Amino acid sequence: GQNIDQPTEMTATEGAIVQINCTYQTSGFNGLFWYQQHAGEAPTFLSYNVLDGLEEKGRFSSFLSRSKGYSYLLLKELQMKDSASYLCAVDNTNAGKSTFGDGTTLTVKP
Amino acid sequence: DADVTQTPRNRITKTGKRIMLECSQTKGHDRMYWYRQDPGLGLRLIYYSFDVKDINKGEISDGYSVSRQAQAKFSLSLESAIPNQTALYFCATSDFGQGNTGELFFGEGSRLTVL
Numbered sequence: 382g383q384n385i386d387q388p389t390e391m392t393a394t395e396g397a398i399v400q401i402n403c404t405y406q407t408s409g410f411n412g413l414f415w416y417q418q419h420a421g422e423a424p425t426f427l428s429y430n431v432l433d434g435l436e437e438k439g440r441f442s443s444f445l446s447r448s449k450g451y452s453y454l455l456l457k458e459l460q461m462k463d464s465a466s467y468l469c470a471v472d473n474t475n476a477g478k479s480t481f482g483d484g485t486t487l488t489v490k491p
Numbered sequence: 492d493a494d495v496t497q498t499p500r501n502r503i504t505k506t507g508k509r510i511m512l513e514c515s516q517t518k519g520h521d522r523m524y525w526y527r528q529d530p531g532l533g534l535r536l537i538y539y540s541f542d543v544k545d546i547n548k549g550e551i552s553d554g555y556s557v558s559r560q561a562q563a564k565f566s567l568s569l570e571s572a573i574p575n576q577t578a579l580y581f582c583a584t585s586d587f588g589q590g591n592t593g594e595l596f597f598g599e600g601s602r603l604t605v606l
Contacts, residue, residue: 385533389531412592414592414594416595422600423581423599424534424581424595424597425597426595426596429592429594468533468534470533470534470595472593478524478536478539478549479536479593479595480536480550481526481533481534482533483532483533484532
C-alpha cells in the first residue's frame with residue numbers, strides 16, 4: 382500500500398520561512414507533487430520533483446530525496462495569502478495516478 | 492470560464508436518492524479523475540479514465556459509478572446515496588504521457604450533503 386505523512390498543522394509569521402515535510406512509502410515512484418489548497422477552493426499545482434535535489438520557483442522551493450522517501454516544500458518571505466493547506470502527492474504507478482497525503486494546514490500570522 | 496467545470500456546485504439530497512455529478516473540460520486532456528475530500532483529509536481517488544474506452548477503479552470506488560461520455564465529459568454517479576458519502580468531490584484532468592509532468596488540473600468542486 383501507499384503511506385504518505387505530513388504534519389497536520391503549522392503556524393508561521395509573516396515574512397518568515399517555513400518548511401513543510403512529507404515522507405512517503407510507496408510501492409513505486411514516478412514523481413512527487415505539491416499542491417496548494419485554500420479553504421473551500423480547488424487544489425492548484427505548485428511543484429513537481431522526480432529527481433533528487435531542489436527545484437526553485439520564486440518564493441517556493443521543493444526538495445526530494447528518493448533514497449530517504451522524503452520531500453519538503455520551502456516557503457520564503459511568507460505572506461498572509463500563503464495561509465492554506467499544502468498537499469503532498471506521489472505518482473507511484475508511472476500512470477499519472479497520484480496518491481495524496483492528508484495535507485498540512487499552514488496559518489500565517491502577522 | 493474555468494477549464495474544468497463541475498455541476499452542480501452544491502447539492503443536498505436524501506438517503507437512497509440517485510445523484511449525478513458532471514464534469515466537463517476544455518483542456519483537451521485525455522485523462523480525467525474523480526476525487527473525494529473529507530474535512531481535514533487529503534484527496535482519495537474514486538475512479539479515473541485514461542481515454543473514452545478506459546475506466547478504472549480507484550481506492551474508494553464502492554457505491555460509485557462513472558461514465559465517460561466523450562473526451563471532454565466524465566460523470567460520477569451515486570446510485571443510492573448514503574450519509575457517509577457527504578463530502579467535497581473534485582474532478583481533475585491531466586496531460587500525463589505527453590512529455591508533461593502529469594500535474595492535475597482541478598474543477599472547483601461539488602459539495603454534496605446526504606441527509
